[in-house]
Amino acid sequence: MRNELRVGLVVIAGVALIVLGTLWMHDWSFGAEQRDVRAWFREVGQLQRGNAVKLRGVPIGEVTAIELDERSTGVVVHMNIGGDVVLPEDPVVILAPESMFGDWQAEIYPRSRFPVYDYAISPAPDVLPGYSLPDMSRLTAVGDRIAENLADITERFDIAFTEETARNVADAIDNIQQVTAQLTNLVEAQEETIVGLAEGLQTTTATFREAVETANRAFAQIEAAIAEGELTHIVDNVETMTAKMDTVSQALTLVSQDLGGAVASADSTFTSLNAIMGSLERGEGSLGQLIQDTALYSELVLTSGLLQDLLLDFQRNPRKYINLRVF
Numbered sequence: 001m002r003n004e005l006r007v008g009l010v011v012i013a014g015v016a017l018i019v020l021g022t023l024w025m026h027d028w029s030f031g032a033e034q035r036d037v038r039a040w041f042r043e044v045g046q047l048q049r050g051n052a053v054k055l056r057g058v059p060i061g062e063v064t065a066i067e068l069d070e071r072s073t074g075v076v077v078h079m080n081i082g083g084d085v086v087l088p089e090d091p092v093v094i095l096a097p098e099s100m101f102g103d104w105q106a107e108i109y110p111r112s113r114f115p116v117y118d119y120a121i122s123p124a125p126d127v128l129p130g131y132s133l134p135d136m137s138r139l140t141a142v143g144d145r146i147a148e149n150l151a152d153i154t155e156r157f158d159i160a161f162t163e164e165t166a167r168n169v170a171d172a173i174d175n176i177q178q179v180t181a182q183l184t185n186l187v188e189a190q191e192e193t194i195v196g197l198a199e200g201l202q203t204t205t206a207t208f209r210e211a212v213e214t215a216n217r218a219f220a221q222i223e224a225a226i227a228e229g230e231l232t233h234i235v236d237n238v239e240t241m242t243a244k245m246d247t248v249s250q251a252l253t254l255v256s257q258d259l260g261g262a263v264a265s266a267d268s269t270f271t272s273l274n275a276i277m278g279s280l281e282r283g284e285g286s287l288g289q290l291i292q293d294t295a296l297y298s299e300l301v302l303t304s305g306l307l308q309d310l311l312l313d314f315q316r317n318p319r320k321y322i323n324l325r326v327f
Helices: 002-025 136-160 163-189 191-228 230-282 285-292 294-316
Strands: 034-041 052-055 058-068 075-082 091-097 104-110 128-132
Touching: 034 058, 034 091, 052 075, 075 091, 163 191
Parallel strands: 034 128, 052 104, 091 128
Antiparallel strands: 034 075, 052 058, 058 075, 091 104
């Protein structure tokens, strides 16, 4: 009986030690307050109940449940962590392999640590966003697809890059070399022109600089004239000249008015003269008849000749015409 009792106590002690060791291995704290934290994922890979939950690499709890949501659009992971653990600001949960032996873990990070990940957002406000890294099987599948794509690219490259294509590429390289040589020769030929253009630009810049300096000196002289009152004197002279010009303008206005009257009188005189000339041309009046009648003109010429002969004879023989006797 004593041996059986001893064996029973040893078995009970061993079981208790195994249980306590297991709880210690899972970071179980007797009497410590625990809280349930949920996270939302599109998929959870190989995560299982009992996997560790870590914060900054330190175990703070374990995964207690993994279940689909009501519409099977996502996975909700329940994590039991210590009540005194302070989560980071804007926390997210990332699922990743813990070791090369297939164990996974859930680690809590601030979103700013990995901002590029496409986190799954739950419609519930108290559920943390989650993202699951691809496991080795998914990476292997992705590698297989990459290998297949590379094989397709290699096959297409072999089809496209034939011997003829190689010759065409070689010819294109030769043409590029020729064009480069021609461009080099062109640049060398235009080097003198470019140098002359640069010199011309420098000369233009110097001329422009001199013009600016001249303008600055002119502005300085203008400022000095303003400061010394010369500009005020010039303005006064201009005002006086303007007043004189007003007086001259008034005199010219009066003269213009008198000239207008004289022009009107001249127009009236010319009108009368035109009427007289018209009468003469039509033969009206004595003078008109004299101008128009050629016979009268001939008689007048003959009479003038006779008068001249009479005067000449009178000068030569006055006694013929004057008989003067003195007693």
